[in-house]
Amino acid sequence: MSADFEDDDAPPELVDVSAIPSEQPGSIEEESQPRVPITLVTGYLGAGKTTLLNYILTEKHGKKIAVIMNEFGDSSDIEKPLTVNQGGQEVTEWMEVGNGCICCSVKDTGVMALESLMERRGTFDYILLETTGLADPGNIAPVFWMDEGLGSSIYLDGIVTLVDAKNIVHLLDEPTPEEKASSHNEDDEHDHGSGPVLSMAHMQVSHADVIILNKADLVTAEELEAVRDRISAINSVAKIHVTDHSRTPKIEGVVLDLHAYDHLDDLDFSKKGHSHIDPAISTIAVVTPPIPADKVPQVDSWLQSVLWESTLPEPANSSPESHPTNFEIHRLKGILRLEDGTSRIIQAVRDVFEIRDSEPTETDDDKPSPVQCKIVLIGRGLGPTVDPWKDSFESFVR
Ligand SMILES: Nc1nc2c(ncn2[C@@H]2O[C@H](COP(=O)(O)OP(=O)(O)OP(=O)(O)O)[C@@H](O)[C@H]2O)c(=O)[nH]1
Numbered sequence: 001m002s003a004d005f006e007d008d009d010a011p012p013e014l015v016d017v018s019a020i021p022s023e024q025p026g027s028i029e030e031e032s033q034p035r036v037p038i039t040l041v042t043g044y045l046g047a048g049k050t051t052l053l054n055y056i057l058t059e060k061h062g063k064k065i066a067v068i069m070n071e072f073g074d075s076s077d078i079e080k081p082l083t084v085n086q087g088g089q090e091v092t093e094w095m096e097v098g099n100g101c102i103c104c105s106v107k108d109t110g111v112m113a114l115e116s117l118m119e120r121r122g123t124f125d126y127i128l129l130e131t132t133g134l135a136d137p138g139n140i141a142p143v144f145w146m147d148e149g150l151g152s153s154i155y156l157d158g159i160v161t162l163v164d165a166k167n168i169v170h171l172l173d174e175p176t177p178e179e180k181a182s183s184h185n186e187d188d189e190h191d192h193g194s195g196p197v198l199s200m201a202h203m204q205v206s207h208a209d210v211i212i213l214n215k216a217d218l219v220t221a222e223e224l225e226a227v228r229d230r231i232s233a234i235n236s237v238a239k240i241h242v243t244d245h246s247r248t249p250k251i252e253g254v255v256l257d258l259h260a261y262d263h264l265d266d267l268d269f270s271k272k273g274h275s276h277i278d279p280a281i282s283t284i285a286v287v288t289p290p291i292p293a294d295k296v297p298q299v300d301s302w303l304q305s306v307l308w309e310s311t312l313p314e315p316a317n318s319s320p321e322s323h324p325t326n327f328e329i330h331r332l333k334g335i336l337r338l339e340d341g342t343s344r345i346i347q348a349v350r351d352v353f354e355i356r357d358s359e360p361t362e363t364d365d366d367k368p369s370p371v372q373c374k375i376v377l378i379g380r381g382l383g384p385t386v387d388p389w390k391d392s393f394e395s396f397v398r
């Protein structure tokens with residue numbers, strides 16, 4: 001408490017001690033508990049999510065990771081149903097494993113497990129959450145952006161999607177009736193509109209920050225390349241790692257410490273050409289020179305139109321035939337460079353978005369820091385070229 005007094009603008013002798021509430025928001029105690037990063041591990045049924053988590057739970061990596069697995073996995077040594085029923089209430093039990101990690105196995109999205117996990121705060125540094133194979137990560141990610149509840153103790157580090165190299169093309173081309181039904185149940189107000197049907201596999205690939213292209217042992221080198229092309233046509237900014245039995249070359253930067261929602265400077269725009277390999281979902285990147293600092297609210301309005309109303313504002317001189325009208329954005333990330341030299345980061349998963357200050361980046365003499373605004377959009381129906389997107393954005397900020 002004394003520190004609070006010293007920080008206060010008023011001289012200490014004027015403070016009425018009896019009027020100070022005992023629990024102050026943002027108190028020292030709260031600040032000493034840094035928020036814990038979480039990675040969501042997604043991927044279609046059987047893609048190798050549990051195999052990845054078992055690998056992390058058994059490898060020596062010196063990290064204290066809390067792992068939440070879903071209950072549909074292979075019956076491995078570690079994965080046991082640890083959600084027990086006590087007096088009609090489900091209770092999540094945490095089990096310590098040899099390398100210092102803790103784990104539990106649950107069904108659903110694991111939000112309950114996360115709440116029980118936070119009671120053990122301090123015993124782990126990182127959380128990995130396996131979502132069920134049919135879960136749409138776009139529905140889970142925004143939970144961690146709220147400032148109260150889970151969002152105040154946990155922050156989203158990134159989304160890792162396991163892809164089964166043998167089955168993914170089939171899953172992208174032919175969504176099953178079940179997954180069509182389940183995607184609609186989970187997100188009723190979300191109209192997929194006309195055009196190619198989106199499979200859950202599309203959703204999982206389009207939301208990914210990292211893609212682990214697994215089961216490489218089951219395909220030929222040519223098949224693997226075809227799958228890689230298909231995946232990067234859908235999501236050309238996710239980093240792709242090829243694995244056999246989910247054995248990633250390392251864990252940091254591949255599964256942990258992704259900083260997918262804070263450090264955007266290394267966004268990979270090398271493949272920014274627009275591609276039609278996948279008929280349903282693609283990535284486009286709007287790149288423009290720095291914008292005036294007072295135009296940030298305009299960017300906010302533009303994002304509201306694009307993300308909330310699925311309407312791309314039409315500049316006066318645009319040609320109507322090339323203007324995308326029936327689109328949906330799954331994931332958007334970007335960096336705004338302002339003319340005053342500062343930057344802002346934009347993050348969006350579906351209709352939830354934020355614009356926030358960017359941490360200053362270390363300047364590397366060999367590599368001049370990028371000076372362009374860059375906004376990457378991943379979604380359905382984005383149209384044949386980036387031009388209408390760029391024109392629309394420019395018309396808002398100039
Ligand atoms: N051949 C081969 N099999 C694999 C590979 N990775 C995982 N498997 C097997 O694929 C099966 C499914 O793997 P899991 O890790 O349980 O998959 P999951 O994504 O957790 O599955 P769900 O939880 O059911 O959605 C298991 O039998 C694994 O041993 C791989 O790289 N190659």
Ligand SMILES: [Zn+2]
Pocket residue numbers: 049050051070072073074130
């Ligand atoms: Zn599993």
